[in-house]
Amino acid sequence: MAGSNPNAKPMNLTLKVWRQKNRNSEGKIVDYQVKDISPDMSFLEMLDVLNEDLLHRGEEPVAFDHDCREGICGSCNLFINGRAHGPEKGTTTCQLHMRKFSDGDTITIEPWRANSFPVNKDLSVDRSAFDRIIQAGGYISINTGGTPDANEIPIPKEISDRAFEAATCIGCGACVAACKNASAMLFVSAKVSQLALLPQGHVERKSRVENMVAQMDKEGFGACTNIGSCAAECPVGISLENIAILNREFLAAKATSNNLS
Amino acid sequence: MSWISKTFSSSIGRKIIVAITGLFLCSFLVVHLIGNLQLFKNDDGVAFNIYSHFMGTNPLIRTLEWGLLLGFGFHIYESLTLWRRNQAARSVGYVSNHSEQNSKWQSRNMALLGTIILIFLLVHLYNFFYRARFGELDPDINNNDDLYTLVVSSFHQWWYVALYVLAQVALCYHLLHGFKSAFQTLGLTHRKYTPAIQAIGYAFSIIVCAGFAIMPLYFFFFTNGQGEPISSVAPLVDSINLALK
Ligand code: HEM
Ligand code: SF4
Ligand code: FES
Numbered sequence: 001m002a003g004s005n006p007n008a009k010p011m012n013l014t015l016k017v018w019r020q021k022n023r024n025s026e027g028k029i030v031d032y033q034v035k036d037i038s039p040d041m042s043f044l045e046m047l048d049v050l051n052e053d054l055l056h057r058g059e060e061p062v063a064f065d066h067d068c069r070e071g072i073c074g075s076c077n078l079f080i081n082g083r084a085h086g087p088e089k090g091t092t093t094c095q096l097h098m099r100k101f102s103d104g105d106t107i108t109i110e111p112w113r114a115n116s117f118p119v120n121k122d123l124s125v126d127r128s129a130f131d132r133i134i135q136a137g138g139y140i141s142i143n144t145g146g147t148p149d150a151n152e153i154p155i156p157k158e159i160s161d162r163a164f165e166a167a168t169c170i171g172c173g174a175c176v177a178a179c180k181n182a183s184a185m186l187f188v189s190a191k192v193s194q195l196a197l198l199p200q201g202h203v204e205r206k207s208r209v210e211n212m213v214a215q216m217d218k219e220g221f222g223a224c225t226n227i228g229s230c231a232a233e234c235p236v237g238i239s240l241e242n243i244a245i246l247n248r249e250f251l252a253a254k255a256t257s258n259n260l261s
Numbered sequence: 262m263s264w265i266s267k268t269f270s271s272s273i274g275r276k277i278i279v280a281i282t283g284l285f286l287c288s289f290l291v292v293h294l295i296g297n298l299q300l301f302k303n304d305d306g307v308a309f310n311i312y313s314h315f316m317g318t319n320p321l322i323r324t325l326e327w328g329l330l331l332g333f334g335f336h337i338y339e340s341l342t343l344w345r346r347n348q349a350a351r352s353v354g355y356v357s358n359h360s361e362q363n364s365k366w367q368s369r370n371m372a373l374l375g376t377i378i379l380i381f382l383l384v385h386l387y388n389f390f391y392r393a394r395f396g397e398l399d400p401d402i403n404n405n406d407d408l409y410t411l412v413v414s415s416f417h418q419w420w421y422v423a424l425y426v427l428a429q430v431a432l433c434y435h436l437l438h439g440f441k442s443a444f445q446t447l448g449l450t451h452r453k454y455t456p457a458i459q460a461i462g463y464a465f466s467i468i469v470c471a472g473f474a475i476m477p478l479y480f481f482f483f484t485n486g487q488g489e490p491i492s493s494v495a496p497l498v499d500s501i502n503l504a505l506k
Contacts, residue, residue: 016356029356082359108357115352180360180369181347183272213273222350223272223343225371226442232363241450247273248448254268261264 008039011103015050017062018110020119027119029108039099043086044069044076046098047109063122069094071235074170077177078123079110084174084233092172092235112173114182116219127173129219130187134171136215137208138191140200159197166194168236175230175238181222186230188216189246190238196249206253213250272346275339280446282336283439287465289329294472301479303490303502306401306409314405317393337379344372367434368442374435381428388415413488416480429474436466 012035020027034050041049044066051061067073076093080086086096101107109123117125155163167190175186192209195201201208224243231240268274296316299309316322360369367374389411392398398406415421440462444450449458483494490498 018356079355079358082355082357083362087362110355110357113351113353113355115350178360178363180364182350183347185272213271217272220350221272222347223276224446225276225343225347225368226438226445227364227368229360229363240445241452244445244448244450247277247446250271250273251277251448254264254274259264261267 008099009103010036010038011098011101011105013037013046013101013104014106016106016108017050017123018119019062019122020111022121023118027122037098039097041098042069042094043078043080043096043098044094063120063124065124066094071095072170074172077112077125077127077172077174079112079177081108084112084178085172085235089232090235090237092170095235112177114173114176114221116182116184116221117173117176125173127171129221130171130173130184132219133184133188133212133215134191137204137211138195140195140204142200142203144200153199155198163194163197166190166197166238166242169194169234169238170236172235174233174235176221178229178233179222179224180227180229181225183224183230184216184219184221185224185243185246186234186238186240188212189242192249193242193245196245205249206257207259209246209249209253210257210259213246272343275343276446278335278339279343280443282332282339283443285328285332286336287436287440287469289332290469290473294469297473297476300409300412300476301498301501303498306407306413306488307403309409309412310401310405310407311403313393313408317406333382337375340375341372365438367438371435371438374431377431378428378435381424381431384424385428388421409488413480413484413486416477417486419481422477422481425477426474429470432473433466433470436470437463440465 012033015032015034016029017032018027019030032050032053034046034053037046037049044064047062047064054061065075065077067075069076071092071094074092076085078085078093080093080096085091085093086100088096088100111117111119111123112125112127116129117127119125169187169190171187173184173187176182176184179186192212195208196205226240226243228240231238269278296312297309299312300306302308389408392411393406393408398408398411401407401409416425441455441459444455444458480488484490489495
């Protein structure tokens with residue numbers, strides 16, 4: 001395998017995994033042993049090995065979410081050894097490799113914890129609260145007509161870069177999971193500032209921030225106290241600057257929009 | 262609900278109130294600290310009593326006092342409302358959570374630090390403010406209430422000094438996070454100026470809290486029962502007094 005280390009020894013690990021039948025049942029941590037794990041495996045491949053074992057033994061496999069396995073879909077959300085997406089900075093769980101662990105390690109694996117992200121089963125949580133926040137305003141609904149000419153709308157490179165950075169949010173929810181307050185502010189701020197920076201976003205600028213923040217509050221997420229865990233754990237590096245932009249946008253919208261309710 | 266009450270009952274709206282009142286309280290700390298420096302005058306408290314008489318009777322100061330009360334009231338009410346909301350946002354916690362690897366202790370413990378400050382504040386207000394304003398204090402040589410003597414005797418009680426110093430440590434940590442955090446909440450960030458705001462915040466927290474903490478420590482360790490410096494520090498205190506004349 002390209003990039004594999006022929007000297008890397010397979011590892012034996014103890015996993016402490018959160019098992020929960022469904023939304024309404026009580027869950028608990030269950031211990032499992034996995035053997036002969038290659039350091040070149042991704043964390044999810046290691047869980048695949050565990051699940052094969054469980055199937056062979058006639059036990060229920062561990063439910064966990066995953067899709068792209070290349071760091072872009074934001075579904076592989078696991079709280080690993082007390083950290084969102086595990087110990088490595090700037091990675092999703094699917095991009096985390098077993099070489100970050102050592103033979104004999106005990107690894108605790110839990111689902112995201114937030115009342116707004118109820119556990120569906122085992123390690124899989126329901127993040128539809130994020131979808132509802134986006135539906136409240138995280139889009140541009142003006143009719144753009146046919147394909148416009150390139151460069152018809154001038155946008156300075158610096159601004160388009162910053163908007164792009166904000167747009168890289170993959171909606172994983174690590175910010176909520178890591179935050180002491182289970183606040184969704186980093187996620188919301190990424191979308192609000194992305195669209196506030198671009199001229200296409202200006203038409204709905206005020207209603208967007210008002211509606212998205214109202215939905216965020218309604219979903220029961222906590223309020224930001226600028227702790228900074230979110231940005232430190234965000235796999236794509238969304239910065240706290242976006243939250244300051246969100247606060248500015250919110251104040252400006254509340255002070256000047258025509259919305260009286 | 263009108264748009265105003267809706268704005269200020271939203272999560273961001275409440276945060277903004279906490280930030281504005283927090284910075285307002287910081288400005289109060291500066292005034293309070295500078296005024297209290299009169300305690301170091303080696304004049305049997307004459308200057309300090311003149312100052313506290315002025316603070317207790319001047320109509321402008323008395324009006325501002327209500328603003329201060331409101332500032333504290335809103336700060337405490339709104340921050341604890343947010344804290345309750347945030348506690349309710351995660352009712353099942355993690356078995357293993359290493360938040361110390363992604364954030365600072367003081368940032369995660371603002372409510373604990375604030376509560377320590379609040380307890381101190383109640384004791385402090387009762388002991389000095391309540392007794393100066395509503396109690397009976399003996400007059401000093403200018404016929405001003407002799408608050409100075411009360412301060413000196415309080416600062417000779419070990420538990421009072423300990424509470425004072427603990428509260429200042431808590432306030433320092435509260436501000437190490439709070440000062441810069443308030444600017445972030447208000448959206449006052451800029452790539453050029455934010456590093457300076459952070460540096461000023463750190464310096465402010467340490468200087469102001471050390472300044473308050475030195476007062477009880479000085480009286481406890483370096484003065485006699487009348488507040489006169491003991492012989493080992495008397496020359497130093499005298500020369501500072503002389504230099505400031
Ligand atoms: C002289 C006294 C105080 C000063 C100067 C002060 C200052 C501040 C500042 C500047 C902030 C940051 C605001 C922000 O992040 O936007 C803050 C936050 C906070 N304060 Fe205070 N504070 C004081 C007393 C108290 C007291 C008595 C409590 C009572 C419980 C308290 C509880 C809190 C809490 C919980 C927060 C975090 C809330 C949040 O960020 O949403 N503070 N404070
Ligand atoms: S801001 Fe970062 S951590 Fe939060 S949802 Fe987006 S990508 Fe995930
Ligand atoms: S599985 Fe898509 S980001 Fe990890």
